[in-house]
Amino acid sequence: MTAAVEEDTVGQRVFGGVDSHADTLHIAVISDNGGHLADAEFTTTAAGYAAALAFLNAHGHVSAVGVEGTSSYGAGFTRTARRQGLHVIEVNRPDRAERRRIGKSDPIDAYAAARAALSGRAHAAPKDDAIAGIRALHNAARSAVKARTAALNQIGHVLISAPEAIRAKYGRLTGRARTDALARLRPAGNAVNVAVLTALKSLAQRVKELTDEHKALTKALDADVTAHNPGLRATHGVGPDTAAQLLVTAGGNSDRMRSEASFAALCGAAPVPASSGKTNRHRLSRGGDRAANAALYRIALVRMSSDPRTRDYVTRQTTAGRTKKEIIRLLKRAIAREMFRCLTTAVLVPGTDDLRPLRQSKNITLTAAAGHFGVWPATISTLERGLRRDDALAHAYRDWLKAA
Known part of the structure; x- marks a missing residue:
């Protein structure tokens, strides 16, 4: 009898749930009809x-x-389980209403995760390790920017209350000129002046070090992002930071996203139905990944200032009576659609490595080339270095160089 029971137990379908922490993880097992079996x-x-x-x-x-x-805390278990061939599902924490109703503990959260996997409420595949390096570089670069900003703010605060001689000499300087001057100074004078100047010099040197650190991290991040998804990086308005953020949000495995609408919702760029009774309307989504939403916003701003098609679109929408905020909202939704295609399909990026050698062989300056096409020299320079994607301009530029 006991052997038969054990055989039935081994043959039954079960679902697992994991509540992960830094040092421990709690495992719960339920049957295919939702019955609690065990936890540990x-x-x-x-x-x-x-x-x-x-x-x-x-x-x-x-x-x-x-x-x-x-x-995060469950990354190690997730990798191990997937190597063993288990189907792992990413589960969000229980909603607040359920947590208030049944309370919170490790076994409760683990059983809730198991029920989410059983019911289909949770269905997303976990992010793979393909973008782990990009995530690490992105976080390090962001922290360098935050630390640099904090140091710059501290310099301003110290100068506000500094002795008059110091404030008059360095308070009128701004930006890089102030940082360079403070980093070079040699503290002298009375005890108060020496202390203040020493603090300012230390902060200025910190700013310069963090600036160099951020440049190095951004360069490494750009190389990784370009190698992972060249089509995304080459898209107009997408820089290393925004491309990395979108990759981190989406994950390296494209099967996590079912449709472009789900990706737009993930980025908080999809309108949310807010209808009731005779009212039929949508409202702005405040959910989703706000960092990804900010990345779409930055792409929209770049395109509004430098992309002819986007500028024409903004003009048409403004003529139609839409506000700037509404236009940006529409642009972010359209950009999310484009980013989804770049993230889920391989986009062929035409090479531009031949443009600069070809121009130099004809002894044509950047200024002359830019003047011919009516653009800034920086536009031609970034096109030649592969930092800007403009296929139409690249083809026209190549044909012009060959004919020159």
């Missing part, structure tokens, strides 16, 4: 992951495992 706690080590998987498999055939924090 394991350490976030290789041995703990192996024991957790053995615990899951001991209760039957594991159909799917819902994991909270697949890209």
Whole structure:
């Protein structure tokens, strides 16, 4: 009798749920009809992951495992489970109403994750490790910018209350000129002046170091982003930071996104239905990944200032009576559609490596080439270096150079 029960247990379909933390993870197992079977706690080590998987498999055939924090505390377990062939599903934390109703604990959250995997409420595949390096570089570059901004603000605050001689000499300077002057100074004078100048010099040197650090990180980030998705990076208005943010939001595996509408909703750029009774309307989405929404916003601003098609579109919408805020909202939705295509399909980027050698062989300056096409020399320079994608201009430029 006991052997028969064990055989039934091994043959049944079960679903797992994982509530992950820094040092431990809690595993819960439920049957295919939602019944609670067992739960246990394991350490976030290789041995703990192996024991957790053995615990899951001991209760039957594991159909799917819902994991909270697949890209953070649960990343190690997720990698191990996927290598073992398990179907892992990314699970968001329970909504607040349910949490207030049933409370919160590790077993409760683990069972909730298992139920989310069983019911289909959670269905997204976890992000793979393809963009782990991009995420690390992006976070480091962002933190360098934040630290640099904090140091610049501190310089301004110190100068506000500094002795009059120091404030008169350095307070009128701005930007890089002020930073360079403060980094070069040699503190002298009375004790107060020496202390203030020493602080200002230290802050200025910190700003310069962080600036160099950010440039190096951005260069490395640009190389990784371009290698991972050259079509996305070559799209007009998409720089290293915005491309990295969109890749981090979407994940390296394109199967996580079902449609361009779901990606727009993920970025908070899709209008949300807000109808009731006789009212039929949509409202602006305040959800989604706000960092990705900010990336779409920056792309929209770049295109509004430098892309002829976008400028024509803005003119038409302005004539139609739309405000600038409404136009940007429409642009972000259209850009999200374009970014989805770049993230999910391989986009062929025509090479431009031949343009600069060809121009130099004809002894044509950047200024002369830019004057012929009616653009700024920087536009031609970035086109030659592959930093700007404009296929029509590139073809026309190549043909002109060959005929020159």
